[in-house]
Amino acid sequence: MDLKTLDATFVAPTYRRFPIEIVRGSGSIVYDEKGKSYIDLTSGIGVTSFGVADETWQKAVTQQISLVQHMSNLYYTEPCAHLAALLCEKTGMKKVFFSNSGAEANECAIKVARKYAFDNHGEDCFTIATLNGSFHGRTLTTLAATGQAHYHELFQPLTPGFIHIDPTMEALREAAKTHKIAALIVECIQGEGGVVNLPQEFLKEARAFTKEHDILLICDEVQTGNGRTGQLYAYMNYGIEPDIVSTAKGLAGGLPLGATLLSEKVQNTLGFGDHGSTFGGNPVCCAAALSILQRIDEQLLAQVREKSELLREAFQNAKGIQSVSGMGLMLGLATDRPAGEIVSALIERGVLCLTAKDKVRLLPALNIPNDTLLTAAEIIKEVCAEK
Ligand SMILES: Cc1ncc(COP(=O)(O)O)c(C=O)c1O
Numbered sequence: 001m002d003l004k005t006l007d008a009t010f011v012a013p014t015y016r017r018f019p020i021e022i023v024r025g026s027g028s029i030v031y032d033e034k035g036k037s038y039i040d041l042t043s044g045i046g047v048t049s050f051g052v053a054d055e056t057w058q059k060a061v062t063q064q065i066s067l068v069q070h071m072s073n074l075y076y077t078e079p080c081a082h083l084a085a086l087l088c089e090k091t092g093m094k095k096v097f098f099s100n101s102g103a104e105a106n107e108c109a110i111k112v113a114r115k116y117a118f119d120n121h122g123e124d125c126f127t128i129a130t131l132n133g134s135f136h137g138r139t140l141t142t143l144a145a146t147g148q149a150h151y152h153e154l155f156q157p158l159t160p161g162f163i164h165i166d167p168t169m170e171a172l173r174e175a176a177k178t179h180k181i182a183a184l185i186v187e188c189i190q191g192e193g194g195v196v197n198l199p200q201e202f203l204k205e206a207r208a209f210t211k212e213h214d215i216l217l218i219c220d221e222v223q224t225g226n227g228r229t230g231q232l233y234a235y236m237n238y239g240i241e242p243d244i245v246s247t248a249k250g251l252a253g254g255l256p257l258g259a260t261l262l263s264e265k266v267q268n269t270l271g272f273g274d275h276g277s278t279f280g281g282n283p284v285c286c287a288a289a290l291s292i293l294q295r296i297d298e299q300l301l302a303q304v305r306e307k308s309e310l311l312r313e314a315f316q317n318a319k320g321i322q323s324v325s326g327m328g329l330m331l332g333l334a335t336d337r338p339a340g341e342i343v344s345a346l347i348e349r350g351v352l353c354l355t356a357k358d359k360v361r362l363l364p365a366l367n368i369p370n371d372t373l374l375t376a377a378e379i380i381k382e383v384c385a386e387k
Pocket residue numbers: 100101102103104106135136137138187191192220221222223224248249
């Protein structure tokens with residue numbers, strides 16, 4: 001049986017795969033089974049922060065694997081404590097809970113919010129408000145949080161206690177009149193929702209409003225985090241300070257790791273036994289994350305912003321590209337031709353891109369060389385210009 005048949009026969013059919021198999025890579029270049037090379041502008045949906053088979057990352061992972069690959073959370077392990085300390089040092093947050101994915105990082109954030117609200121405002125304060133168009137994960141609770149009805153339809157009933165509002169102050173104020181809101185969850189730039197930047201004014205005013213009413217502000221930085229937007233976390237572009245930050249994807253550069261960062265206000269909301277995860281804080285994943293986070297410094301972030309500008313300039317007035325949304329190296333192209341058609345045509349031309357709703361989405365590695373990026377941009381422009 002060839003690989004495609006084997007996969008189609010035995011892997012649950014939840015993913016519509018593109019017709020290529022990736023067998024190896026180096027940085028932002030990956031190769032298929034026939035040896036054809038592709039410029040990778042997907043980085044595993046924002047995961048391989050420093051590219052494929054990055055040497056620093058490999059060294060950190062193999063070193064830790066040769067020491068101890070896993071111990072339960074019943075024991076101390078060095079990478080977990082050091083990573084938590086570094087995350088707190090870089091963000092001003094006070095404590096970190098580690099899990100394995102973005103959905104789990106959000107689950108933890110929601111549990112913290114529910115318990116904080118119960119402890120401080122009573123048992124009828126439990127509503128979690130999220131934004132229309134948002135995406136927060138695929139577990140039943142994070143699906144309930146996700147503000148896109150089509151994800152909900154087949155899986156009723158979802159976890160109760162969620163409402164979805166437009167990103168306007170009128171909508172938030174109105175919701176707060178009819179519900180006792182425990183938390184508001186936002187993605188500063190909605191990723192799966194179509195690379196949509198939230199208005200800066202809304203984020204600022206929503207932060208002031210939530211502070212005033214002791215509603216927790218949770219920033220879902222699963223996709224936007226870890227340098228992706230040209231700041232360590234996207235909220236840092238907006239001059240706001242959330243109470244909780246959830247992140248995953250690029251944090252460990254290609255190994256599963258979720259993190260929920262807790263500010264002073266909620267640092268002790270969960271106590272012994274209130275939450276847990278067998279793999280959360282796994283030493284190999286944490287060692288991998290340390291090798292990533294230690295390199296996301298001011299210089300690297302400036303380079304991300306510079307690469308973003310290069311792309312924006314390349315796409316300016318390009319035929320077939322109507323507009324560019326997003327920030328840093330998380331960009332969405334609104335195109336004349338359907339995004340799916342463009343992404344398929346780009347595979348033929350040796351460039352891997354993503355879609356997000358009706359846009360072509362680019363999430364390249366943070367260290368993609370400028371010439372590689374510009375070569376890819378030229379090919380994208382050519383494909384977008386075709387009828
Ligand atoms: C903003 C956001 N939150 C949560 C998730 C869920 O993350 P995971 O697939 O790691 O559970 C995603 C995944 O795309 C995401 O983009």
